[in-house]
Structures are given as structure tokens and as C-alpha cells.
Amino acid sequence: PLSLGVLALQGAFSEHQYSLATQPGPVYHLTAIQTVRTAAELATVDGLIIPGGESTTMALIAERSGLWEPLVEFTRTKPTWGTCAGMVLLAQTASGAKRGGQKLLGSMATHVQRNRFGSQLDSFEVELDAPCLAPFDRPATGEEGPLVDVIPFRAVFIRAPVVTEWDSVLVQVLAEIPPSASPSTVAEPVAVLQGLCLATAFHPELTQDHRWHQFFLSLVARQQTSLGPS
Numbered sequence: 001p002l003s004l005g006v007l008a009l010q011g012a013f014s015e016h017q018y019s020l021a022t023q024p025g026p027v028y029h030l031t032a033i034q035t036v037r038t039a040a041e042l043a044t045v046d047g048l049i050i051p052g053g054e055s056t057t058m059a060l061i062a063e064r065s066g067l068w069e070p071l072v073e074f075t076r077t078k079p080t081w082g083t084c085a086g087m088v089l090l091a092q093t094a095s096g097a098k099r100g101g102q103k104l105l106g107s108m109a110t111h112v113q114r115n116r117f118g119s120q121l122d123s124f125e126v127e128l129d130a131p132c133l134a135p136f137d138r139p140a141t142g143e144e145g146p147l148v149d150v151i152p153f154r155a156v157f158i159r160a161p162v163v164t165e166w167d168s169v170l171v172q173v174l175a176e177i178p179p180s181a182s183p184s185t186v187a188e189p190v191a192v193l194q195g196l197c198l199a200t201a202f203h204p205e206l207t208q209d210h211r212w213h214q215f216f217l218s219l220v221a222r223q224q225t226s227l228g229p230s
């Protein structure tokens, strides 16, 4: 049984709760989906989602509520998934903020550029491939069926960051945005994995596609299994 936490200081946390609550089939035994606002609540979850929102604001609230240090500790040792602002917070360094530096959890060996797509492309959607989702590809009915190669996923970008530098030994790139869909001349990572830390620049919680949530749940479940029964 897994207990999943969604950091609920600010931003799109209820969308993640909804997405988790409507997972098709009993794929994982998710016993609880909890909002996390305090260190005590954080201590009760097996995995954490840091939602989209405003990374600077989220950091400020976390500091004020004594959650910053526990978050640093959690994200370095337990399964964590940062979406959008969450990807920014997990990074070691970030650029593109309007005003000066910002506090970051620094649990991933990445540099992100905030608001990568500027004002014209503030929000947009594009279909991207992520081979890591293949194990979760199922017919729309949610029934067991033959696995299909790679079904693209719909990536929703809202004032999104991208990863512009990363440690290629520690960090695995799971999905990239091609230059045809971005202001860059090279493909740039929009989904990265480092150990138990997953970060995505887009918002799977705003789509009907549950595969990114299932991918993250599989990380949490694998970690639980390796810890043995408690």
C-alpha cells in the first residue's frame, strides 16, 4: 500500500489529486492521496508530487512553514516528482527569473531556464514521445491488452521551464521538445529522471492520460519493494 503526497502550498495540487484518484484499474495499491503542508504530513508519505504554480512563491511559503529543510531531505532520499514549477524547485540552478536568484531544493543535477517559451508561447500543447511510458500503454478501455510501441503523449506547457544543462551521468533524459516546437535550435529535455527524482516541464495532470502518474507510482512502488515490508 502506497501513500502519495501532493505538496499543497500553492499551485495546481488539486489537479494532481484528481488525476491520482481517477487512475484506471487497481494498478498500484494507492491507499492514500494526501495533501502536504507541514513537516509532520511530509513524514507520512512514501512519495511526493511538487505541482506546477509559481516556484518562487512556493519556496517562500515552504520556508515560512518550516518545510524547506524537510523538503530538501525528502527529495534527496524518497521518490519525488516535480511538474513545471516543481521541476524548477528540484533543479540545482535556474535562470530566467525576473528578479534575482531564488531558493532551490537542488536535488537534481540540472540547470533549468524558467519561462523558456516566452510570452508568445506562454501556453501551448504538443505531442511528444517518451519511450519510458510504453509499459503503461493500454487500450483506452483500461483493460489489459497488448502493449503498443510508443504512443505519444500530449504535453501541456504553461509558462514552462526546460532543462538546458544536466549531468549526463546522473540524469536520464526521458523526453525532449524538438526545435520545431521551441525557440531553441536543438532538442531540449522536458522530462528527466535522476534516481528517485522525476521532473517534467509539462502538466500531465491536465490531461486524461494517466501514464506519467503511473510511471511515477511505479518508481514509488519499486522503492517500497526494495525497502521490504515495514
Ligand code: GLN
Binding pocket: 051, 052, 053, 054, 055, 056, 083, 084, 085, 086, 088, 114, 115, 158, 159, 160, 161
Ligand atoms: N513559470 C513558473 C515558475 O517558474 C512555472 C509555471 C507552472 O508551473 N505552470 O515557477
